[in-house]
Amino acid sequence: MKAFTALVHRELIEHRGAFLIGPLLLVAVLFGATILAFTVGRVDARFSGAMLTVAPLRIYEMGFLGFGVGWSLYLMATLFFYAADGFAADKRNNAMLFWKSMPVGDFKVLLSKLTAAITLLPGTVYAVALLSGLLLYGVAYVTMLISGTGTVAALGGIAMVYLHVALAILVSFAVGLLWYLPYMALVGGLATAMGRWAIPVALVLPALVSTLEWVTLGGLHPFATRTWDYLSYRSTFPLMEDGYVDAWFVGTEPFNAVAYATDLVSLVDWTQVGIGVVFSLVAIYLGSEYRRRSNDN
Amino acid sequence: MTELSSAPLETIEPIVSARGLRKSFGRKEILHGLDFDIPAGRIYGLIGHNGAGKTTTLNAMLGLTNCEGTIRVLGEDPFARRAKLMENVAFISDVASLPRFLRVRELFALLTNIHPNFSQEKARSFLEGTDIKPEMKIKHLSKGMIAQLHLAVVMAIDAKLLVLDEPTLGLDITYRKRFYRRLLEDYMTEERTLLITTHQVDEIEFMLSDIMFIRDGELILHMQMETVNDKFTQLVVNDPEQQAAARQHGPVYEETRFGQTVMIFDGVERDLLEPYGKLSTPTLSDLFVALMQRPTANPETAQ
Numbered sequence: 142m143k144a145f146t147a148l149v150h151r152e153l154i155e156h157r158g159a160f161l162i163g164p165l166l167l168v169a170v171l172f173g174a175t176i177l178a179f180t181v182g183r184v185d186a187r188f189s190g191a192m193l194t195v196a197p198l199r200i201y202e203m204g205f206l207g208f209g210v211g212w213s214l215y216l217m218a219t220l221f222f223y224a225a226d227g228f229a230a231d232k233r234n235n236a237m238l239f240w241k242s243m244p245v246g247d248f249k250v251l252l253s254k255l256t257a258a259i260t261l262l263p264g265t266v267y268a269v270a271l272l273s274g275l276l277l278y279g280v281a282y283v284t285m286l287i288s289g290t291g292t293v294a295a296l297g298g299i300a301m302v303y304l305h306v307a308l309a310i311l312v313s314f315a316v317g318l319l320w321y322l323p324y325m326a327l328v329g330g331l332a333t334a335m336g337r338w339a340i341p342v343a344l345v346l347p348a349l350v351s352t353l354e355w356v357t358l359g360g361l362h363p364f365a366t367r368t369w370d371y372l373s374y375r376s377t378f379p380l381m382e383d384g385y386v387d388a389w390f391v392g393t394e395p396f397n398a399v400a401y402a403t404d405l406v407s408l409v410d411w412t413q414v415g416i417g418v419v420f421s422l423v424a425i426y427l428g429s430e431y432r433r434r435s436n437d438n
Numbered sequence: 439m440t441e442l443s444s445a446p447l448e449t450i451e452p453i454v455s456a457r458g459l460r461k462s463f464g465r466k467e468i469l470h471g472l473d474f475d476i477p478a479g480r481i482y483g484l485i486g487h488n489g490a491g492k493t494t495t496l497n498a499m500l501g502l503t504n505c506e507g508t509i510r511v512l513g514e515d516p517f518a519r520r521a522k523l524m525e526n527v528a529f530i531s532d533v534a535s536l537p538r539f540l541r542v543r544e545l546f547a548l549l550t551n552i553h554p555n556f557s558q559e560k561a562r563s564f565l566e567g568t569d570i571k572p573e574m575k576i577k578h579l580s581k582g583m584i585a586q587l588h589l590a591v592v593m594a595i596d597a598k599l600l601v602l603d604e605p606t607l608g609l610d611i612t613y614r615k616r617f618y619r620r621l622l623e624d625y626m627t628e629e630r631t632l633l634i635t636t637h638q639v640d641e642i643e644f645m646l647s648d649i650m651f652i653r654d655g656e657l658i659l660h661m662q663m664e665t666v667n668d669k670f671t672q673l674v675v676n677d678p679e680q681q682a683a684a685r686q687h688g689p690v691y692e693e694t695r696f697g698q699t700v701m702i703f704d705g706v707e708r709d710l711l712e713p714y715g716k717l718s719t720p721t722l723s724d725l726f727v728a729l730m731q732r733p734t735a736n737p738e739t740a741q
Contacts, residue, residue: 147551155539234538238531241502242592243552244524433520434504 144245148253153261156227159219160262164212164269172276179284201281201302202396205274209310212270213317216263220321222340223262224328227254228428229336248429251333255425258325259318267314271307278303301395308398316405317378319414324376326421333428334435347372375417379408451513453478453599453631454499458507461494461655468494470655471507478598479628481645484635485726486652492635493531495652496603499633500529512598525555528592529601536588538577542570545591553595561594564624582613589617593625600625602634606641614641621645639722649722653730667719671708673701675715684714691728702728 153160177183228251231237240250278299285291324343331339351369360366380386385404389396452475459472469491476482486492497503499511501520509516514523536545542565549556562572570583570590579587585606592600606614622645626632634642649666651659661669673689675681681699685692687710689701702720703711711717720728 144552147548151540151544151548154544155537231537235535236537237535238502238529239535239537241500241520242524242527242529242531243549244521244554245552246521249521 145249145253145256148245148250149257149261152227152254152257153265155230156223156262157265159223160265161269163219164215164266165272167215168269168273168276171273172280175280179280198298198302198395201278201299202306204277204281205303205306206309206396208270208273208277209306209313212266212273212310213313216266216314217317217321219266220258220262220325221328223258224325225332225337225339225343227258228329228332229339232336246429247432248426251329251425251429251432255322255326255329255421258329259322263314263318267311270310274303274307305396305398309396309401312398312402312405316409320375320379320409320417322414323417323420323424326424330424330428334431375413379410380405384408450477452476454509454511454633456495456498456507456509459495459498459509460506461491461498461503462506468655469498469505472652472655472657474650474657474660476631476633476648478631480647481626481632482634483639483642483646483649483722484633484652485639485649485722486635487730490652491655492652493603494655496529496531496601496633496635500527500531500601525553526598527601528595528597528599529603530588530592530605531601531603534581534584536576536584536591538575541573541575542587543572545576545587546572549591549594555596556591557594557596561590564590564593564620582609585609585613585617589620593621598629599631599633602632602636604636605634606636606638614638618642618645639726643722646722651726651729659725659729666722666725669705670720670725671703671706671711672718672720672724673703673711673715674718675699675701677715680714684711687711691731700724 231240231250282291282296282299285295327346328339328343331342335342347369348363351366351372352363354360354366354368355363358366363369385401389401454474454476456472456474459469460467461469472495484492484495494503498505498509499516501511501516501518501523504517511523512526516523540548546558546561549561550558565587568583568586570579570587576584576587589605606617609617618641621632634646636642646663648662649659650657673684675684676698681701684701687703687706690704691702693700702724708717
């Protein structure tokens with residue numbers, strides 16, 4: 142277990158640019174731009190502070206939730222590229238020979254990469270997301286203070302909003318990672334054999350399989366097949382219309398992370414998640430067998 | 439040609455044992471059924487031309503490639519049990535194979551957790567007196583420094599077998615000499631076995647206890663160095679009549695260097711050759727050139 146944990150940690154060291162330094166720079170740039178905007182008068186602190194008095198908590202909620210959506214998109218994109226790059230990264234600079242001189246099997250190495258992709262790496266982005274929320278709230282509260290509308294009493298409500306939204310982002314990350322796990326494993330398994338070419342291949346593969354089904358089993362056209370329908374369903378994040386988010390958006394109740402999480406978890410097809418986990422393990426195993434047998438060092 | 443005759447060695451289980459080792463890439467067979475044993479506590483040199491099958495043989499030993507025939511390293515099938523085997527086997531297959539994204543201290547911390555037989559203290563002590571510092575990133579080190587670091591890493595692993603495949607390729611002479619001196623002084627013990635391949639055979643000759651010459655996927659010489667010294671004789675002869683007389687003893691190799699004729703003999707008594715000219719023991723590189731150019735260096739298979 143110690144070796145496995147160390148291998149997961151090395152993924153963060155190797156990819157800290159994408160999962161830690163990049164997001165921190167992004168936050169720094171956004172924060173700097175916000176400060177600059179106030180400094181040069183592009184945004185009036187008194188005006189924006191007064192705006193926060195209209196529906197203060199709602200603006201805090203929506204602002205941080207908006208950040209959460211942004212960070213989720215960032216995470217999806219970086220994890221996709223991580224799977225394509227990270228699973229083949231050991232070949233870089235001939236380092237595969239070094240890793241193969243270690244007493245660790247190929248399956249364990251690839252599993253550590255997949256584990257990093259659903260734990261430590263998104264965990265780092267999540268930590269930065271929390272920081273970005275904190276800075277957002279800091280700026281918003283300071284503008285309230287400047288306009289004379291900020292009170293110490295309001296701080297308690299703001300802290301509760303922060304906790305609820307932070308929990309909602311955490312649950313969304315966790316569900317999203319589990320839901321999209323087989324896609325990451327597929328790209329990772331392909332990348333073990335073909336490196337970054339796994340990106341275009343992974344994009345073309347669904348259309349190819351769907352076309353094969355259309356050719357062999359028939360159908361209206363290549364994108365009206367069971368395969369395509371299934372992949373479309375499996376690619377959609379399990380948030381239904383008329384769910385909690387929609388109800389909260391049009392209502393006046395404060396955002397409740399527990400209600401959101403309950404709604405989200407109930408919408409997830411856990412059988413599909415289980416199938417996805419099995420598929421992921423098979424994809425990783427096949428990738429590890431290729432890696433074990435390949436002379437492509 | 440195998441003359442491993444020391445009785446005690448035969449009774450101890452060899453570190454490496456290969457029987458009928460074959461490897462093909464496509465239709466081309468690279469290894470043609472190698473048979474050999476490597477006993478514990480020896481320093482082996484595996485010498486051969488580019489493409490002779492050295493690295494493929496090493497890869498078979500290290501579980502990096504699957505071969506026909508049987509190969510056992512420390513009693514294990516290396517391809518099936520590579521991860522387990524690597525607890526007791528260390529290797530450097532390329533001088534620049536350390537992961538470059540790590541800092542030196544990160545590498546040591548990682549190895550401490552991954553490798554049960556790695557000692558961070560030892561690795562740090564091996565780096566004392568060098569320019570390599572814990573905070574340095576590996577990608578910023580020179581090639582020579584990376585070689586020093588990699589050597590420190592493998593020497594800090596308490597392994598029974600150390601395999602070095604061209605470990606000093608591309609390094610200057612100072613680094614190369616320091617590399618081998620360090621290895622010999624700080625690492626080698628009677629319990630450890632070292633296997634080296636290199637093209638700079640003269641630089642490792644002093645430390646070898648045994649050599650294996652491989653040519654076109656076959657072992658053409660597998661011998662202890664003491665036996666090599668006894669068995670092969672180099673004769674430098676100038677007089678044409680003496681040359682003709684010497685040729686009657688069947689030199690395995692003959693060439694003219696700077697106007698002098700040099701002959702190498704296999705298994706000919708030195709007393710018989712002494713009258714013809716100046717005798718000496720051929721260097722490994724001379725012997726390598728001689729045996730590699732023979733059409734049939736050794737009809738019998740090395741064992």
